[in-house]
Amino acid sequence: MTEHRYNVKETESRWQAAWADQKVFEVTEDPSKKKFYALAMFPYPSGRLHMGHVRNYTLSDVVARYKRAMGFNVLNPMGWDAFGLPAENAAMENQTHPAKWTYQNIAVMKNQMKMMGLAIDWSRELTTCAADYYKHEQKFFLDFLKNGLAYQKEAFVNWDPVENTVLANEQVVDGRGWRSGALVERRKLKQWFLKITDFADDLLDGVRELSGWPEKVRIMQENWIGKSQGLQFRFEYDGQAVAGDTLEIYTTRPDTLFGASFVAISPDHPVSAELSANNSGVADFVTQCRAIGTSETAVETAEKIGFDTGLKVKHPFIKGATLRVFIANFVLMDYGTGAIFGCPAHDQRDLDFARKYSLNVIPVVIPDGEDPKSFAVGMEAYTGPGRLYNSDFLNGMGVDEAKAEAISRIEKAGMGEGTTLYRLRDWGVSRQRYWGCPIPIIHCDACGVVPVPENDLPITLPEDVHFSQPGNPIYNHPTWKNVDCPACGKAAQRETDTFDTFFESSWYQFRYCDPQNKERGFDKDKVAYWAPVDQYIGGVEHAVMHLLYARFFTRALKKCGYLNFDEPFTALFTQGMVTHETYKDPAGKWLYPADLKRVGDKFVHASTGEAVTVGRIEKMSKSKKNTVDPVEILETYGADAARLFILSDSPPERDLEWTESGIEGAWKYLSRLWRLVMNADFNGKGGDTEAMRRKIHKTIHDMTQDLEKFHFNKSVARLRELSNALEDFSAAKHDGATLKEGCEVLLRLMSPLIPHIAEELWQVMGHKTLLVDAKWPEADAGLLANDTVTMAIQVNGKLRATVTLPKDMAQADAEKAALGEAGVQKAMEGKPARKIIVVPNRIINVVV
């Protein structure tokens, strides 16, 4: 028989063309079929695909193809998260326009994606920087405004005084502008916010219900929302009062009020500001606090420092007692009220502070079993449970009871109230950047803030802008911002800020349901059919921001009448990173894997021959040069090999180490599969057909389970087992019909993973219709059950023999068979069995 080599390139592009020509993956709403919406997080068009993309889209593709074979009407779209800072940076560096750069990248990356053979409905492709996309989010924003979900307030930005521009957080490195190197200033600007805090509780309750999400992500969102129950109340000043008659604080430990020994306020607190005005000592201290900064390392190492303001407040429960008021560097202005009471015995920070300034440490919660009279706090605060002590009317209560009682007393006295507080802040959406969606607002001297009339949408970006001068190009444009006020007709100015690019990615999952709609962002019925997304797949780096914003957006759109559900993504899968070994030359410079040559078990530089040191395995990144270009892999080995390696090497949620030998191995398997089918003799006779058929149907059953659970590495292992068994069966020239059944099942099961070669071999086997349209195989239940089983026999828990017995054998007979085994008798050393445990069809344990 002539053996043809598998021609990957030709075959893969031929089937890609066939699927596209027949519009196999294009879908419309079909109420008669169950829908399945599979979505991969859409990419930022940075230039080229990286391996992380390839892994992501391989995973979503397997899901989409599998669900399709299962008979679902599968929506699997793709688009471009096209606004963002890198386009502006590229524009500055290369004297190009962000739009040109972006669209060029999209063209390149789309082409690369097509090489992967993805089951995508390209007719639904969307690009967020296109006006026909962002037009709709401008409308949403106007609706949010009408519904009280958007508002303006002053907020700090990072201001680069040399470049005269606002910097994004990631453009600030060690407190300096990344380009200019100038010290970044905090400047207050009026900016737009979305009221995500309105939904804080709802987002929290919702995330707890999302059973299809990883526990990890759910917890991260819960922590981000950061709900806490506590007491907000007002201290009365004793003597001098500043900025009002009372000082309001927030605490989650009202039970420890009797242990209070000081009050501390933030350096940014209005009281600090007022005192600074008249007291240079205070002003200096506040400046000192701000200089320490808020970076992680600074926070970790910074000492707790305070400044005694000389102010005093009255203890709410202890008549005549007063507490000194400090300004302290560890009190944050943007949480609670920016002021706290310190109870050093039961809070570590308060304790550190108290020890430094020699303040009282009064234990008021005594751990069970401790003697209150001798219980003392040294350098470690006690934060656990216990009984109240030294606390008047709270004495003897547990912590929770005491909290409730303290709140109740304060409320009765009219001094404050029990409060629920969230760490979550409203979402600031204004960005002082060019390459984003313009905020549809006009500022009029006479009328103030005027929303752009809906008929005037979209407000498109000016195209003739320059990036050579400092500042925001939109703001610098000579005419764009000039407009007549829609309300009074007088000269007014457009808002020159653009939306945070998380705005676009918060609703794209709905736009995919109705991407051509010119009137609205999407049709309610179409979204009702497709949404919510059944399986969302992407990187864990979006665990908080993007996913939280999208969840908020869905609720906001619901409030504005656009849809009628809360959660956009029913199930979420977060994939691991793609990693690779790192390499350095003798000078310590990073080297690309492609620049190396293997000599024996070592690497040398391919052109210079210099020795290369192999470093640790790290996430692929340009800076460490440990990247592998997907296109080279796709061109050398093809999409199927890349997909197979990605799927088989590691469980998808874990990191995947990219290795040359791994991709080679995948390629070798494809050749083997090819030979199996090409060389198969379907006219053979004999052999243990029943055993073979059992293996085939067991594989169907197990593989289906694996796919449902995202255990793709296991499913590949099972398919290789089946493949190995079929090779033996074929080599032995056994029954042709069984071999044919096996090969066909193998191809159908392989189809979601390595679709091109599976499709090709399907045709080779004589099929005239597409494999991609074939139904998922069903396991024959009759073949799943075996009539004999191999049972393990243990003596005192140690394996001593295995024995093949009829299935569901009577317990007594099984015991007898077990005791008859030579190995068992030897291990029993002639002693009688004290006990025999029989787990039917599985194991027998003899205890002597």
Next chain:
RNA sequence: GCAGGCGUGGCGGAACGGUAUACGCAGCGGACUUAAAAUCCGCAGGGAGCAAUCCCGUGGGGGUUCAAGUCCCCCCGCCUGCACCA
């Protein structure tokens, strides 16, 4: 510091509380070849033994159980996220 995850051969990883190391990568031996590549067959946790076989083995230490990689307690190490949130 808090929260979450992980720890199994040389490596990636399998294992409803029930035969630990499936499947693969790398390795070794052999076949084919002038040779290599490709391919095929075989070996392969550690130790002892000519062998049958036996002992030890899932980061460490305890425990529950007829039986523990799996469940419980303590400890060690690595990774991720959050971080002075009162």
